[in-house]
Amino acid sequence: MTDDTVSQARVKASRGNYASMAYLARVLYETGLGPRAVIRECYGTDFPEEFFLLAEKDPDSLELLIDFTNQPWQLAVPLSRGGPPPQPDSRDRIERRAFAYDPRLVPLAVPLGVDTALKGRVICYHLDELGAGRPSTFGIRRTMGGDEETERYDGSLLDVLHQHHADFLRHLTHRSGLPCNRGTGAVDDEDVEEAEDMMNRIEALQRQLTSMRQ
Numbered sequence: 001m002t003d004d005t006v007s008q009a010r011v012k013a014s015r016g017n018y019a020s021m022a023y024l025a026r027v028l029y030e031t032g033l034g035p036r037a038v039i040r041e042c043y044g045t046d047f048p049e050e051f052f053l054l055a056e057k058d059p060d061s062l063e064l065l066i067d068f069t070n071q072p073w074q075l076a077v078p079l080s081r082g083g084p085p086p087q088p089d090s091r092d093r094i095e096r097r098a099f100a101y102d103p104r105l106v107p108l109a110v111p112l113g114v115d116t117a118l119k120g121r122v123i124c125y126h127l128d129e130l131g132a133g134r135p136s137t138f139g140i141r142r143t144m145g146g147d148e149e150t151e152r153y154d155g156s157l158l159d160v161l162h163q164h165h166a167d168f169l170r171h172l173t174h175r176s177g178l179p180c181n182r183g184t185g186a187v188d189d190e191d192v193e194e195a196e197d198m199m200n201r202i203e204a205l206q207r208q209l210t211s212m213r214q
Contacts, residue, residue, distance in 0.1 A: 006031060013042070016099040018070050018092050022084040025075040029083060035076040042075055043106065045127060048135035050158050050209055052076065055206075061122060064198050065113040066161060069095055094122055094142060101144040104128055108157060110142070116167040123160055124150070158209065162202045169195040171193055 002052040006027055013024040021042060028038045035055065039047050055076035059068040077084050088095070098107045098134040108127040121139040129136040135156040139166070140149075153160050172195050176187040 007043070010041075015042075015071065016096055018074075018088040018095065019086060021071060021075060022086055022088075025084045026079070027078045035078055039072060039076055040152075043072065043127065043130070045131045046133075047072070047125070047130060048156065049176065049212060050135060050156055051125075051207075053205060053209055057108075063202055064161065064201070065111060065165060067091060067110040067112060069107045069109065071095055072108075097122065097142075097144050098122060098140070101140070102150070105138065105140065105150070106130075108137075109161070111164050113164075113168050114171045116164055116171070118160070118164050118167075121151075123153075123157065128149075135161070158202065158206050162199070162206065165195065165199050165202055169199055 009020075009024040013020045014072040015021060016175055025038050025042060028041055033041070036046070039051075051072070054062075055073055059066070059073060064104065068086075069091050074084045074088070081211055084158065095107050098105050104127045106127065107122050108125060109123045111121060111123065113119075118142055122142055122144075124138045124140065126136060137153045137155065137157050137160050138150040139152070139153060155163070161195060169192070172187050173190050175181055176189070181187055
């Protein structure tokens with residue numbers, strides 16, 4: 001990998017164009033860099049440890065009530081795992097919209113499921129916060145209209161995911177006890193257990209992150 005190839009990839013890369021970022025990341029991996037250094041190069045700042053913990057697990061494989069974005073997750077896939085896919089999937093539309101709205105936002109995930117506080121929101125990091133060493137998260141509506149404002153959440157990404165799934169579990173538990181909970185669409189014990197399993201997976205990740213910090 002020549003210095004000229006790396007330089008050209010840097011010049012052409014734009015977070016508004018996934019393919020250009022995937023190419024830059026692959027070129028950087030081919031120079032021998034690891035995911036942390038590649039992400040730092042792509043975004044100009046370090047990302048929090050929780051991001052790499054999730055990236056190493058492959059967030060889509062966790063089967064949570066979350067749609068994870070292409071960027072930055074796919075850029076953190078090293079060549080040993082196939083490297084960043086050259087083209088994005090349909091979630092690219094949200095990422096392009098967020099970049100056009102505010103290029104300092106880094107979309108991470110779109111919550112799925114019931115009418116929780118996060119419904120219709122895109123969870124993001126913010127480059128200013130990351131540059132200050134804070135893993136703060138923000139939410140913005142998927143519409144991202146001109147008068148939309150970002151909402152700052154109290155916790156990091158894992159904290160926000162935990163809250164979303166806790167709300168979902170409470171929703172199912174409440175529905176399962178209602179007299180009208182019968183027939184098509186009724187919540188059964190298996191539904192509640194599945195929601196509990198998702199909570200357990202997130203809490204296991206939180207414990208792992210705590211242990212890594214000690």
